[in-house]
Amino acid sequence: MSDLAGTNILILGGGGREHAIAHALSRSESAIKLHCAPGNPGIMALAQIHDADPCDGPKVLDLCLSHGIGLVVIGPEAPLAAGVADVLRAAGIRVFGPGRAGAALESSKTFAKNFMRRHGIPTADFDICKTPAECESAISRRKPPYVIKADGLASGKGVYLPDEAREAMKICAETLSGKTLGGAGKTLVIEDFLPGRELTVFAITDGTSYRLLSPSRDHKRAFDGDRGPNTGGMGAYSPVTLPGGLVKLVEDDVLRPTLDGLRSDGIDYRGVIYMGLMIAEKDDGRPGISVVEYNVRFGDPETQAVLPLYRGDFARLLTACAEGRVDSCPDTGSAGAALCVVLTSDGYPGQFRRGLPIEGLGLEKNQQVNGAFVYHSGTALDAAGRLVTSGGRVLSAVGTGDTFAEARDRAYALAASISFEGMRYRQDIGGSEE
Ligand code: AMP
Ligand code: GLY
Secondary structure, eight states: OOOOTTOEEEEEEOSHHHHHHHHHHHTOSSOOEEEEEEOOTTGGGTSEEOOOOTTOHHHHHHHHHHHTEEEEEEOSHHHHHTTHHHHHHHTTOEEESOOHHHHHHHHOHHHHHHHHHHTTOOBOOEEEESSHHHHHHHHHTSOSSOEEEESSOOTTOOEEOOSSHHHHHHHHHHHHTTTTTGGGGSSEEEEOOOOSEEEEEEEEESSSOEEEOOOBEEOOEEETTTEEEEOSOSEEEEOOOOOTTHHHHIIIIIIHHHHHHHHHTTOOOOEEEEEEEEEEEOTTSSEEEEEEEEESSOOTTHHHHHGGGBOSOHHHHHHHHHTTOGGGSOOOOBOSEEEEEEEEOTTTTSOOOOOOBOBOTTOSTTOOBTTEEEEESSEEEOTTSOEEEOSSEEEEEEEEESSHHHHHHHHHHHHHTOBOTTOBOOSOTTGGGO
């Protein structure tokens, strides 16, 4: 691989995940220059910000050509599903992120489930339903809790787990009619409920070789004790203590069959595969795994806890991935522990206010405060240049350390030093590790 010195790297997206990606890239040994569209006030300290819609392929291509961009790193799922990577690759630009065909692993649950069935990858048994009668039949053959998933992208709102068959049928009827999720819900996956504990594993892959990042776990429910509504993610930690042999099981039973399947389906995949897994003890006492979902991008907020632990040169890894040469990067692995606490607006994931001033430590210039740092998600600068809230998930307070306890204490100390009106966060992130 050529030396990266002087390379312009464009990150698409503007949340906590993209801030963590920018931060990881900025630690490269090579003197790279970072750009981000649309970015956020935190990313501004690390990258030149551009006002462009990440889903507009031709616009992004113009931006690349006018700024001599050598690598584009696509953060969120929407531009991937829209085929922005295809537009850029066709113009000869290196891209980290799959094209539209690979993105279907996330943008269509029916594609992903059929893919897993076809390639023998462990996942919950399922039916694909397009009519209320098909849903009724799928529900009557299962036990509660019922698992109903909209086929298309629904910003984390497309999965339902009702306990009652009648409620399940009502959800099916509403989503099939297009009332709740529009076109995304016109086809449904109804599948068996998987007991166990969830785990997230990111593999950086060029479709053949891969590097695993540190395993993580996120916390989706709004309130302590995993109660309340599902959110985009209230916190995460990494690494997760795993039963012996589990990582090998993930590689042997999920990752390699996934890569083989993609190649045999003629899909050139370059980017990250997010494996959302359920781990459960089997009858013989050994761990068993099933795929709950694939995502074709880094998770948010897992990324904020995973990337600070990566020991290699992240810019080199992503560039090598885009060039189809992941195996040219040393397998440096990860070290230490990190924990991310998401600071949210009062009312999230429901209605919340915007424009509330934020005060506290470490909010500027990616300042480290005792091994902890802040990533911005829903923040903005007001007319007077003050930092204010602009979203439900506002900031991620990330603590790092040699041990889990150190990382957690640092993350919570940082969270407690930040304030805005109505700020709320979970007190029990990483609780499952104790
Ligand atoms: P997904 O978007 O497919 O990851 O689903 C969102 C969340 O719903 C997952 O993170 C799980 O907590 C839960 N979930 C999804 N599918 C299942 C399943 N088959 N069994 C148990 N929980 C599930
Ligand atoms: N943290 C879950 C996701 O990014 O989909």
